[in-house]
Amino acid sequence: MEAKEPIQGVIQASNGLEETIRVSIRLRPLNEKELTKNDSSDWACLNNNSIIFRSTLPDRAMYPQSYTFDRVFGCDSTTKQVYEEGAKEVVLSVVNGINSTIFAYGQTSSGKTYTMNGITEYSVADIYNYMETHQEREYVLKFSAIEIYNEAVRDLLSFENVPLRLLDDPEKGTVVEKLTEETLKDRNHLQELLSFCEVQRKIGETTLNEASSRSHQILRLTIESSARKFKKSESGSSLTATVNFVDLAGSERASQTMSAGTRLKEGCHINRSLLSLGTVIRKLSKGRTGHVPYRDSKLTRILQNSLGGNGRTAIICTMSPARSHVEQSRNTLLFATCAKEVSTNAHVNVVVSDKALVKQLQKELARLESEMKNIKPLPVKGDSNSLLKEKEILIEQMDKEIKELTRQRDLAQYRIENLLHSVGEDRIFKRSESTVQIVPETMSETMSETVPETMSETVPATVPDLVELDLDLRSDDSSLKTFDTFNGQGQEENSPHKVNPLFSTSHDDDFLLDSSTPELAGPYPYNNWEEVAQRVRANSEDSYKDVQCIELEESNQTPNENVELALARLEDNEGQMISTSRTNQVTSPQRKNKEIVTINKDYVSGGFMPNTAEPKRTLNCIVNFYPAEQSFSSIEAAKDRFQNLKLTRSKSCLTVLMELPPSTWVEKPETDKKAQHNGSEINFSGLAEGSRRKRGLSCGNLETEESQSVCNRPSEDKALEIIEEDDDDNTSVLNFATGKKGKSKNRLRKRSTHGSRLGRTPKREEAKETTQDVGLEEEQDFQSHSDWLLEFQGQQRDIIELWDACNVPLVHRSYFFILFKGDPSDAVYMEVELRRLFFIREAMSRSTNGFGRNDAITQASSLKTLNREREMLVKRIKKKFSVKERDTLYKKWGIDLKTKQRSIQLAKKLWTRTKDFDHIHESAALVAKLLGFVEPSQVSREMFGLSFSLQSLDQRSFPWKRNMSLPF
Numbered sequence: 016m017e018a019k020e021p022i023q024g025v026i027q028a029s030n031g032l033e034e035t036i037r038v039s040i041r042l043r044p045l046n047e048k049e050l051t052k053n054d055s056s057d058w059a060c061l062n063n064n065s066i067i068f069r070s071t072l073p074d075r076a077m078y079p080q081s082y083t084f085d086r087v088f089g090c091d092s093t094t095k096q097v098y099e100e101g102a103k104e105v106v107l108s109v110v111n112g113i114n115s116t117i118f119a120y121g122q123t124s125s126g127k128t129y130t131m132n133g134i135t136e137y138s139v140a141d142i143y144n145y146m147e148t149h150q151e152r153e154y155v156l157k158f159s160a161i162e163i164y165n166e167a168v169r170d171l172l173s174f175e176n177v178p179l180r181l182l183d184d185p186e187k188g189t190v191v192e193k194l195t196e197e198t199l200k201d202r203n204h205l206q207e208l209l210s211f212c213e214v215q216r217k218i219g220e221t222t223l224n225e226a227s228s229r230s231h232q233i234l235r236l237t238i239e240s241s242a243r244k245f246k247k248s249e250s251g252s253s254l255t256a257t258v259n260f261v262d263l264a265g266s267e268r269a270s271q272t273m274s275a276g277t278r279l280k281e282g283c284h285i286n287r288s289l290l291s292l293g294t295v296i297r298k299l300s301k302g303r304t305g306h307v308p309y310r311d312s313k314l315t316r317i318l319q320n321s322l323g324g325n326g327r328t329a330i331i332c333t334m335s336p337a338r339s340h341v342e343q344s345r346n347t348l349l350f351a352t353c354a355k356e357v358s359t360n361a362h363v364n365v366v367v368s369d370k371a372l373v374k375q376l377q378k379e380l381a382r383l384e385s386e387m388k389n390i391k392p393l394p395v396k397g398d399s400n401s402l403l404k405e406k407e408i409l410i411e412q413m414d415k416e417i418k419e420l421t422r423q424r425d426l427a428q429y430r431i432e433n434l435l436h437s438v439g440e441d442r443i444f445k446r447s448e449s450t451v452q453i454v455p456e457t458m459s460e461t462m463s464e465t466v467p468e469t470m471s472e473t474v475p476a477t478v479p480d481l482v483e484l485d486l487d488l489r490s491d492d493s494s495l496k497t498f499d500t501f502n503g504q505g506q507e508e509n510s511p512h513k514v515n516p517l518f519s520t521s522h523d524d525d526f527l528l529d530s531s532t533p534e535l536a537g538p539y540p541y542n543n544w545e546e547v548a549q550r551v552r553a554n555s556e557d558s559y560k561d562v563q564c565i566e567l568e569e570s571n572q573t574p575n576e577n578v579e580l581a582l583a584r585l586e587d588n589e590g591q592m593i594s595t596s597r598t599n600q601v602t603s604p605q606r607k608n609k610e611i612v613t614i615n616k617d618y619v620s621g622g623f624m625p626n627t628a629e630p631k632r633t634l635n636c637i638v639n640f641y642p643a644e645q646s647f648s649s650i651e652a653a654k655d656r657f658q659n660l661k662l663t664r665s666k667s668c669l670t671v672l673m674e675l676p677p678s679t680w681v682e683k684p685e686t687d688k689k690a691q692h693n694g695s696e697i698n699f700s701g702l703a704e705g706s707r708r709k710r711g712l713s714c715g716n717l718e719t720e721e722s723q724s725v726c727n728r729p730s731e732d733k734a735l736e737i738i739e740e741d742d743d744d745n746t747s748v749l750n751f752a753t754g755k756k757g758k759s760k761n762r763l764r765k766r767s768t769h770g771s772r773l774g775r776t777p778k779r780e781e782a783k784e785t786t787q788d789v790g791l792e793e794e795q796d797f798q799s800h801s802d803w804l805l806e807f808q809g810q811q812r813d814i815i816e817l818w819d820a821c822n823v824p825l826v827h828r829s830y831f832f833i834l835f836k837g838d839p840s841d842a843v844y845m846e847v848e849l850r851r852l853f854f855i856r857e858a859m860s861r862s863t864n865g866f867g868r869n870d871a872i873t874q875a876s877s878l879k880t881l882n883r884e885r886e887m888l889v890k891r892i893k894k895k896f897s898v899k900e901r902d903t904l905y906k907k908w909g910i911d912l913k914t915k916q917r918s919i920q921l922a923k924k925l926w927t928r929t930k931d932f933d934h935i936h937e938s939a940a941l942v943a944k945l946l947g948f949v950e951p952s953q954v955s956r957e958m959f960g961l962s963f964s965l966q967s968l969d970q971r972s973f974p975w976k977r978n979m980s981l982p983f
């Protein structure tokens with residue numbers, strides 16, 4: 016068994032190897048004397064491991080008949096076999112740094128010396144053979160020999176017959192003082208020494224006149240080995256181990272050698288060492304508990320490590336087969352049986368000096384440092400910069416893919432939600448063909464679910480968009496920020512709004528190409544709406560320009576300042592909103608902004624919740640807070656005002672301006688007269704019940720025929736209807752947008768749906784037709800503006816009335832009042848506001864009276880039709896206004912990109928959230944404007960329209976939500 020390579024740097028021992036003593040039995044043949052006496056053998060080797068006693072004598076029955084050991088050698092076994100199978104493995108452990116001991120135990124003349132001499136010879140031969148075949152290491156062999164006789168230790172290599180003392184060394188254990196230790200030169204040298212020892216031992220026996228040895232002989236061979244690459248002086252570590260060849264004295268009892276005098280004493284000493292050996296073996300065989308009497312004899316002291324200590328041990332028990340020696344043979348077998356139970360714990364003995372250890376570590380360190388220095392950097396394939404760029408490009412591509420996938424995922428989720436929602440709404444949302452039907456209580460939840468979750472979070476249903484519009488009017492920068500926040504972009508850190516991925520990454524116009532839009536089926540109920548916009552724009556083009564010019568030349572007031580001015584008046588009349596005393600003079604922008612914020616805060620904190628007291632108060636304020644002599648809406652006042660300006664426009668322009676005062680929201684006798692002159696039955700003197708009845712406005716009673724006609728008005732009867740008289744007039748977008756009328760001979764005939772509802776339309780249309788019959792273009796334009804003015808004034812009153820009925824908050828009224836002053840392009844917003852207010856009032860009424868479902872149709876079918884219309888609108892918008900054209904217009908008008916983006920975002924939101932017929936046309940018109948016809952002066956107006964359209968959408972579900980009343 017090969018021992019493991021020792022670990023350097025550890026002094027004395029490692030690799031503990033616990034094993035039992037290897038015990039073999041060798042049965043020698045009968046010698047001549049025994050044969051002569053016919054001392055037959057009763058022992059027989061049953062196999063290689065067992066020996067049996069075959070005697071049938073009755074008195075022997077009490078003893079065991081069979082014994083088993085590691086190896087049993089019969090009479091015909093050679094010493095070579097005994098060595099090979101019983102000792103060699105243990106002996107050769109010494110070359111690997113493990114101590115080993117070979118014992119020969121047995122009675123006198125049983126063959127101990129005979130066997131041990133042979134084993135020693137074979138061992139020496141094998142050791143030298145090993146060293147010769149392992150030249151990588153250097154070996155130093157040292158030999159010593161002692162004899163223990165009568166408990167006296169003698170150096171067999173010394174001619175002096177002086178007993179040696181035993182010393183206890185802390186590291187080596189018991190050592191023999193002054194013991195000769197001969198360093199061997201070669202194997203012959205060892206053979207000479209062995210012969211010399213044998214002679215010495217025989218001399219002693221001869222002196223004692225003994226045929227058999229009475230002493231214990233210990234031949235000790237120590238082997239030190241080290242790696243050959245290290246010189247001895249530099250050797251950091253070496254292995255050192257000793258093999259002991261122990262030839263014990265005969266184990267027969269003292270009584271058998273009992274004699275008088277010296278012989279008795281000799282026999283007693285023999286027994287002492289042997290008895291002590293037997294005791295130690297017996298103790299060790301029972302485990303290492305308790306005291307082991309190693310020190311009871313010289314023999315056990317010297318061989319302490321070989322007996323249950325650091326080393327491997329083999330015991331060869333020799334025995335005579337003669338029947339006459341049966342008792343000694345049994346004793347030998349009993350000893351062997353005990354020895355078999357003894358275990359040892361062999362270690363590899365590595366001896367390392369401190370100096371050598373330091374040197375070895377230094378060398379190892381130097382080697383490692385050298386290796387570190389020799390390590391070359393790994394070759395880099397190609398240019399690192401190009402690799403980096405490639406990686407960056409790859410990352411960018413992956414990032415785009417991720418965004419695209421995310422967008423597709425969100426889109427798919429949104430469609431699924433819509434689909435599921437539509438299915439679910441079939442049971443709860445019903446409406447007539449063209450009437451917005453009051454939805455059940457679950458409608459509010461359904462509506463909110465229709466909008467993507469992120470969008471719902473972005474715009475809480477109860478947060479009016481006016482607040483954001485207010486901020487927008489303060490300054491461009493703040494409005495940008497606010498609107499971005501509104502749309503989930505450019506969020507502030509603590510903003511609860513989330514970005515809707517549906518919009519965050521898509522192109523500005525992508526939402527118009529949403530493939531989820533179903534096909535359009537059936538008649539398009541709002542044909543040529545874009546032509547309406549063109550007409551309106553064309554007819555009002557000069558007015559726009561003049562207004563802009565006047566506003567610029569008047570006082571360089573910005574839209575914000577106009578708002579401020581109105582608010583200042585509002586404050587003066589209210590006297591409660593803002594304690595600051597103000598006049599009509601324009602204050603500094605900073606101050607104005609601050610005060611507007613104050614109003615907005617009031618609105619958000621207090622005005623948002625239902626407030627029944629304020630609307631009644633503010634309604635009167637809105638109507639009356641302008642004294643007649645100060646009112647901008649007064650024609651006379653407007654004339655004075657305009658005349659004081661440095662007008663550069665033509666007379667016709669001035670005329671138009673005079674007819675389109677900045678604000679017509681207050682009652683004007685002149686206008687009333689004009690309205691009456693045109694056959695209108697509108698009573699402009701307030702909001703008396705009688706006037707409402709005259710106009711057919713039955714706001715409080717929707718069960719009347721008129722009100723039913725309002726609510727059930729087909730969607731075809733929308734706010735604007737275009738009659739193209741000249742099909743060849745295909746004014747280009749650019750021409751239209753830049754104000755070139757070209758050869759347009761379009762006739763715009765406005766048909767007010769709500770006007771019809773109010774009972775004014777027939778007469779008003781008659782007036783229109785009469786005007787058209789004149790045929791003069793200027794007169795037609797004039798008539799058109801006059802009609803619009805009447806229409807506008809009528810709408811104003813309806814709106815004011817509905818504001819009151821719906822408890823619309825003051826702030827909303829204020830801004831609406833300021834922004835929409837009778838410009839022809841305000842028609843859309845007026846119509847939207849009216850529709851919104853009608854709806855809200857109707858909803859309030861229904862919420863009080865209960866819900867009716869008889870005339871309802873399924874939400875799925877209405878959504879289907881809605882989406883068809885949406886699809887058609889998309890196609891028309893795309894066809895009319897290319898992206899390139901719009902960009903050209905934006906650039907020409909100087910609309911900055913952020914403003915454009917903001918408008919488009921609002922349009923997206925409105926477009927996406929428009930879920931019914933009431934809003935799709937207005938939203939389509941607004942979207943179209945924002946995509947192609949938003950001039951700088953219209954930005955705030957358009958945004959306001961979008962904002963309150965969105966607000967209307969959000970608040971639609973509010974009245975039924977948790978039975979709360981309307982917030983305005």
Ligand SMILES: Nc1ncnc2c1ncn2[C@@H]1O[C@H](COP(=O)(O)OP(=O)(O)OP(=O)(O)O)[C@@H](O)[C@H]1O
Nearest residue numbers: 043044122123124125126127128129227228264265
């Ligand atoms: N296996 C054997 N084969 C042949 N002869 C043997 C064998 N074993 C021992 N002998 C012979 O027996 C005799 C006694 O042997 P040996 O001297 O070795 O006994 P011993 O046990 O050493 O006795 P003592 O204890 O008195 O020294 C010797 O002459 C030896 O040659």
